[in-house]
Amino acid sequence: xxxxxxxxxxxxxxxxxxxxxxxxxxxxxxxxxxxxxxxxxxxxxxxxxxxxxxxxxxxxxxxxxxxxxxxxxxxxxxxxxxxxxxxxxxxxxxxxxxxxxxxxxxxxxxxxxxxxxxxxxxxxxxxxxxxxxxxxxxxxxxxxxxxxxxxxxxxxxxxxxxxxxxxxxxxxxxxxxxxxxxxxxxxxxxxxxxxxxxxxxxxxxxxxxxxxxxxxxxxxxxxxxxxxxxxxxxxxxxxxxxxxxxxxxxxxxxxxxxxxxxxxxxxx
Amino acid sequence: xxxxxxxxxxxxxxxxxxxxxxxxxxxxxxxxxxxxxxxxxxxxxxxxxxxxxxxxxxxxxxxxxxxxxxxxxxxxxxxxxxxxxxxxxxxxxxxxxxxxxxxxxxxxxxxxxxxxxxxxxxxxxxxxxxxxxxxxxxxxxxxxxxxxxxxxxxxxxxxxxxxxxxxxxxxxxxxxxxxxxxxxxxxxxxxxxxxxxxxxxxxxxxxxxxxxxxxxxxxxxxxxxxxxxxxxxxxxxxxxxxxxxxxxxxxxxxxxxxxxxxxxxxxxxxxxxxxxxxxxxxxxxxxxxxxxxxxxxxxxxxxxxxxxxxxxxxxxxxxxxxxxxxxxxxxxxxxxxxxxxxxxxxxxxxxxxxxxxxx
Numbered sequence: 001x002x003x004x005x006x007x008x009x010x011x012x013x014x015x016x017x018x019x020x021x022x023x024x025x026x027x028x029x030x031x032x033x034x035x036x037x038x039x040x041x042x043x044x045x046x047x048x049x050x051x052x053x054x055x056x057x058x059x060x061x062x063x064x065x066x067x068x069x070x071x072x073x074x075x076x077x078x079x080x081x082x083x084x085x086x087x088x089x090x091x092x093x094x095x096x097x098x099x100x101x102x103x104x105x106x107x108x109x110x111x112x113x114x115x116x117x118x119x120x121x122x123x124x125x126x127x128x129x130x131x132x133x134x135x136x137x138x139x140x141x142x143x144x145x146x147x148x149x150x151x152x153x154x155x156x157x158x159x160x161x162x163x164x165x166x167x168x169x170x171x172x173x174x175x176x177x178x179x180x181x182x183x184x185x186x187x188x189x190x191x192x193x194x195x196x197x198x199x200x201x202x203x204x205x206x207x208x209x210x211x212x213x214x215x216x217x218x219x220x221x222x223x224x225x226x227x228x229x230x231x232x233x234x235x236x237x238x239x240x241x242x243x244x245x246x247x248x249x250x251x252x253x254x255x256x257x258x259x260x261x262x263x264x265x266x267x268x
Numbered sequence: 269x270x271x272x273x274x275x276x277x278x279x280x281x282x283x284x285x286x287x288x289x290x291x292x293x294x295x296x297x298x299x300x301x302x303x304x305x306x307x308x309x310x311x312x313x314x315x316x317x318x319x320x321x322x323x324x325x326x327x328x329x330x331x332x333x334x335x336x337x338x339x340x341x342x343x344x345x346x347x348x349x350x351x352x353x354x355x356x357x358x359x360x361x362x363x364x365x366x367x368x369x370x371x372x373x374x375x376x377x378x379x380x381x382x383x384x385x386x387x388x389x390x391x392x393x394x395x396x397x398x399x400x401x402x403x404x405x406x407x408x409x410x411x412x413x414x415x416x417x418x419x420x421x422x423x424x425x426x427x428x429x430x431x432x433x434x435x436x437x438x439x440x441x442x443x444x445x446x447x448x449x450x451x452x453x454x455x456x457x458x459x460x461x462x463x464x465x466x467x468x469x470x471x472x473x474x475x476x477x478x479x480x481x482x483x484x485x486x487x488x489x490x491x492x493x494x495x496x497x498x499x500x501x502x503x504x505x506x507x508x509x510x511x512x513x514x515x516x517x518x519x520x521x522x523x524x525x526x527x528x529x530x531x532x533x534x535x536x537x538x539x540x541x542x543x544x545x546x547x548x549x550x551x552x553x554x555x556x557x558x559x560x561x562x563x564x565x566x567x568x569x570x571x572x573x574x575x576x577x578x579x580x581x582x583x584x585x586x587x588x589x590x591x592x593x594x595x596x597x598x599x600x601x602x603x604x605x606x607x608x609x610x611x612x613x614x615x616x617x618x619x620x621x622x623x624x625x626x627x
Binding site: 166168169171172173174175176177178179182186187190191 | 344356358360362419
């Protein structure tokens with residue numbers, strides 16, 4: 001008797017939970033799905049279906065301003081990712097290595113701060129700082145800003161990877177006549193590589209998607225794609241936006257999924 | 269000068285972690301060339317820390333460590349003529365068996381042709397032939413253990429350090445590997461320093477054993493001496509089974525137990541000293557009547573208070589009244605009488621089998 005009650009009770013809970021799961025997915029992805037569907041619509045108005053067409057994608061390909069902002073975005077993402085990956089990995093290694101270091105907790109907190117504080121706050125801080133030191137706003141300032149927030153994300157991902165690494169690996173390498181550099185090059189780096197690549201892809205994604213911070217620290221002619229798109233929406237919403245959004249969502253998803261796949265493959 | 273000839277010379281070595289933790293407390297030890305030496309002790313006794321200091325993975329707070337007379341000081345592990353087999357094996361998961369074993373040689377810039385021939389020899393030595401291109405994750409625990417051993421031995425170190433290398437293996441495999449390790453050691457002739465908490469393992473393999481407790485070396489000696497003549501209560505209790513009876517020395521070679529019985533035993537304390545009489549359970553015999561005991565032996569009367577069956581042997585706990593109680597181990601063979609709880613028995617032992625330890 002009791003066991004049947006318990007069993008049916010559990011099934012009901014399970015059903016509610018799975019329903020809730022589907023609801024969450026619908027809530028998150030239906031709007032994106034709508035955008036993707038309408039990006040292939042031939043109609044001139046957003047939200048009316050005018051039959052399947054690639055006209056908005058064709059128009060994108062001829063939009064010079066948009067292509068320029070895309071180029072900017074790609075350069076910013078490339079440079080900021082490379083630099084943030086190097087520094088973020090180094091920071092993760094340093095924090096992992098000095099386990100007995102008393103102030104490590106403080107350094108952890110400081111490093112993770114950019115992840116927690118609101119983008120707007122970060123944006124204002126960076127803008128003030130760049131103005132203070134007299135750095136002209138442009139592509140360089142955007143790259144520096146992206147490096148600043150990306151280091152933390154890379155460090156977090158690499159730290160997670162390092163936490164799983166057996167510290168006797170490095171001791172074994174040293175015991176087998178490897179210098180510290182050889183130990184890093186031959187043992188540590190290959191073992192944390194999935195974390196480093198995962199962190200780099202995450203950094204790339206975040207850089208390509210950032211609007212708030214970039215819009216504060218950009219200069220004339222250095223607009224990135226998301227900021228440009230945001231500007232377009234404020235003026236007039238054309239179905240072209242749907243096509244851009246679809247491409248951006250696709251690119252981001254590919255990056256995020258590759259990042260996850262690389263991290264997961266490394267764990268096995 | 270023994271200091272210059274010893275394979276490993278440890279002199280006045282102390283290791284402190286922080287202010288109050290003393291992991292190793294002023295140790296002096298010399299391990300001879302070609303010796304199989306075990307550091308034996310319970311977890312936290314400082315044996316692994318001692319090994320790590322020899323390897324250069326930790327540095328002593330005080331004292332000196334010499335390898336064949338050469339002071340190691342603050343020399344890093346990669347500059348020491350020593351290799352280690354780690355407890356967790358620490359095999360590189362991203363390299364196959366061959367690359368793992370050849371790692372040390374490649375780091376030493378040994379020629380390619382020589383690397384591959386020496387790696388081949390090492391693989392044969394540990395009987396892993398044919399598994400060259402496997403990754404560590406595709407090997408069994410025993411095979412990983414062999415890779416770790418080959419990876420260290422291939423460098424022909426002057427001293428090989430082993431940190432509980434058999435700890436993760438099951439009993440059968442552990443026993444096979446014990447014999448194999450001992451064989452490999454006598455074949456290659458390299459000094460082995462072996463850390464273990466397993467007294468049986470230490471006794472089986474070692475030429476000499478150093479027993480550690482609370483960071484101190486409490487006894488060093490040949491395996492048989494450690495077992496037969498423990499020099500203090502800790503070693504007596506830690507190595508093998510042992511029964512303890514309180515008493516005092518009457519005269520040289522004679523001891524009075526708490527219940528008044530006087531027995532002959534090995535003594536080295538002066539008359540009147542309080543001692544503990546130590547007895548190995550397998551060196552005692554049980555009889556029904558005093559008349560059955562061979563002449564010239566120690567005889568005590570008691571009664572069986574517990575019987576435990578072990579398969580190949582039986583263990584009886586025998587009560588002596590005021591003198592205490594001890595265990596007697598009897599082989600499970602047809603000629604042995606089986607006793608039940610409550611049976612009156614006569615215990616007999618040779619006076620060489622009992623030692624009086626001063627507290």
